[in-house]
Amino acid sequence: MRLFIVTLLCIPLFAAQVWIDFQGNQTFDKERLFHELGFEKSLSQKLLFKKLRPKVEARLLPSLLEELKLFYQEQGFFDVSIDTKFQNDSVIFMIDENEPIKIAAISVTSDFPIKHLIPFHTGDRFIVPAFVQMKKDIKKALLQKGYCSYELNAKAYIYKKNRIAYIVLYLKKGQICDIGSIQIQSTIPKKVVQDHIFFKPGQPFSLERVDESYKELYSLGYFRSILIDYSKKIDNHILLDINLKERKKKNIYKAGIGFETDRGALINLFYKNTNFHLHQPSITLTYSDIKKELSFQDFYPSITLFDNDYDITNRLSLAKDRYDTFQTDSVQINSKLIKKNFFSSYSFGLTLRKERVTSTQSCIGNGYYTLLYPSITFFLDRRDSKIDPTKGWFLSLKAQSSLKAFSNSNFLKTETTFGWYYPLESVQLYAKAKFGQLLIANGNLPPSIYFYAGGSSSNRAYSYRSIHALDSSCDIGGKSLLQTTVEFRKPVFKNVLGALFWDRVYLSRKSFTIDRYVDGVGLGAIYPTPIGNIKAYFGIDPKNISQNSFFILIGESF
Numbered sequence: 023m024r025l026f027i028v029t030l031l032c033i034p035l036f037a038a039q040v041w042i043d044f045q046g047n048q049t050f051d052k053e054r055l056f057h058e059l060g061f062e063k064s065l066s067q068k069l070l071f072k073k074l075r076p077k078v079e080a081r082l083l084p085s086l087l088e089e090l091k092l093f094y095q096e097q098g099f100f101d102v103s104i105d106t107k108f109q110n111d112s113v114i115f116m117i118d119e120n121e122p123i124k125i126a127a128i129s130v131t132s133d134f135p136i137k138h139l140i141p142f143h144t145g146d147r148f149i150v151p152a153f154v155q156m157k158k159d160i161k162k163a164l165l166q167k168g169y170c171s172y173e174l175n176a177k178a179y180i181y182k183k184n185r186i187a188y189i190v191l192y193l194k195k196g197q198i199c200d201i202g203s204i205q206i207q208s209t210i211p212k213k214v215v216q217d218h219i220f221f222k223p224g225q226p227f228s229l230e231r232v233d234e235s236y237k238e239l240y241s242l243g244y245f246r247s248i249l250i251d252y253s254k255k256i257d258n259h260i261l262l263d264i265n266l267k268e269r270k271k272k273n274i275y276k277a278g279i280g281f282e283t284d285r286g287a288l289i290n291l292f293y294k295n296t297n298f299h300l301h302q303p304s305i306t307l308t309y310s311d312i313k314k315e316l317s318f319q320d321f322y323p324s325i326t327l328f329d330n331d332y333d334i335t336n337r338l339s340l341a342k343d344r345y346d347t348f349q350t351d352s353v354q355i356n357s358k359l360i361k362k363n364f365f366s367s368y369s370f371g372l373t374l375r376k377e378r379v380t381s382t383q384s385c386i387g388n389g390y391y392t393l394l395y396p397s398i399t400f401f402l403d404r405r406d407s408k409i410d411p412t413k414g415w416f417l418s419l420k421a422q423s424s425l426k427a428f429s430n431s432n433f434l435k436t437e438t439t440f441g442w443y444y445p446l447e448s449v450q451l452y453a454k455a456k457f458g459q460l461l462i463a464n465g466n467l468p469p470s471i472y473f474y475a476g477g478s479s480s481n482r483a484y485s486y487r488s489i490h491a492l493d494s495s496c497d498i499g500g501k502s503l504l505q506t507t508v509e510f511r512k513p514v515f516k517n518v519l520g521a522l523f524w525d526r527v528y529l530s531r532k533s534f535t536i537d538r539y540v541d542g543v544g545l546g547a548i549y550p551t552p553i554g555n556i557k558a559y560f561g562i563d564p565k566n567i568s569q570n571s572f573f574i575l576i577g578e579s580f
Contacts, residue, residue, distance in 0.1 A: 039080070040111055062074075087106060102117065102118065125148055134164065139159045168198040168199055178190075200225060203262065210245075211298075218239055219239065249263075273295055274293070277292070282310070285313065305318055312343065314341065318337070337356045352377040352470075353375075354373060354374070355373070358370070367401050373395055373397065374394050376391075379468050383497065385498065386498055397421065430465050433467055451510060452511070457503065457505075473502075475527040476527075477573075478573040483544065483571055489540060490529070493537070504528040521547065525561065541565065544560050555576070
């Protein structure tokens with residue numbers, strides 16, 4: 023009889039797999055506990071809203087029990103008691119949380135503002151990971167302002183008997199550090215690396231400049247790994263070491279099939295050779311509902327012209343583009359000088375364009391057009407992030423001009439865009455205004471040069487490029503454009519933001535004329551990801567609710 027009982031007790035321990043469950047958990051739901059033990063819902067469970075009920079091998083139960091205890095202790099439940107209970111083919115973790123450690127007092131002595139980085143208040147539960155992250159955030163905030171010789175002492179005094187904790191923070195920021203020296207280890211010429219980092223010896227150290235330098239160096243396409251080490255310092259001078267390893271595979275092939283709300287179904291094929299000495303030749307084929315394009319490009323980094331170093335791109339493209347009322351077939355050659363700084367960038371370009379226009383509307387001139395025009399762009403960026411900005415502003419200026427001696431028309435086209443991001447207490451405010459003017463002195467200009475509106479980055483009640491000049495009987499673009507956007511965003515569910523927006527577009531066939539407009543109002547949802555925000559918007563024209571559009575996009579629409 024005794025042997026029989028022992029055998030029954032051993033069956034659950036050596037069974038192949040058992041279901042796991044929890045009882046007694048009051049602070050954390052089951053989904054959170056499963057997550058901490060490494061169990062996640064499958065895609066089908068998420069889509070069908072099924073509950074997670076995992077199975078594990080019985081031999082793993084002791085380690086899962088220890089992980090669960092450690093999690094509770096890190097969350098402030100130092101006296102947690104957890105037992106296992108077998109029930110048929112399941113095991114239940116019986117949890118008795120007991121009272122957690124709570125913060126009795128917080129003492130801060132600092133000559134640097136850190137109160138906004140402290141995630142605790144008196145009476146809160148003491149959470150170990152939050153305390154560790156707080157110290158990292160303080161160090162990062164100091165480095166972002168250039169302080170590398172700080173003295174930080176962060177302690178948490180735990181009294182288990184009384185279940186209380188005292189947090190004591192002492193910080194002396196020291197002096198602002200500068201960059202003492204920069205050592206570069208790379209098979210690519212050092213000049214190329216120096217021209218694409220945003221710091222120099224003698225400048226104040228900035229962690230933000232280091233982060234942006236990483237992005238800029240990776241964008242060159244030459245390197246498979248980059249390490250900017252700023253851990254070494256003498257007094258208040260940081261000794262930077264930059265180690266770069268070149269790509270082993272020089273040929274890059276990419277292919278994609280997708281859908282964009284503005285362009286419809288999309289196929290993209292891409293080839294690039296990252297060999298430095300071959301100047302990165304690349305070929306891109308893009309096929310969409312409204313545009314088909316084949317382009318060839320090469321790239322020359324760090325070319326010295328007029329006592330400045332520029333990146334140079336040369337591009338040849340063949341394209342077929344479909345508008346609402348006409349179609350263009352074009353060949354274009356473009357050369358551009360590009361200069362990037364930390365807060366700004368600018369470029370100078372020269373474009374030769376041969377274009378054929380076909381249309382069934384008599385007001386749109388069919389035929390061939392030739393344009394040779396220089397261009398200049400300037401971009402000033404004072405946002406806190408380029409991927410997901412929440413505060414700051416940016417300014418963009420563009421200008422193109424041609425002479426009748428080399429083109430079918432003598433024209434000047436300018437665009438000015440200003441964007442502003444402002445965080446309120448529980449809402450984020452975004453505003454943008456774009457002003458464009460087209461002046462034609464003489465000659466004929468292809469209709470593709472005019473201004474059009476509508477789409478995910480314009481008036482979201484209208485489809486892409488569907489807004490023509492509002493004071494013309496001809497469905498063609500305008501010479502004067504004023505486009506404004508105001509958007510409010512607020513968290514509505516976990517990481518999802520809700521949005522309310524108001525777009526307005528003024529578009530006239532006459533220069534310097536702002537009189538008629540169309541509005542677009544609506545709502546949207548934004549989900550942040552590492553590659554940018556995924557957004558969905560639905561907009562309507564309040565004067566004509568039958569006019570509406572739906573958009574899905576990735577990235578900033580500002």
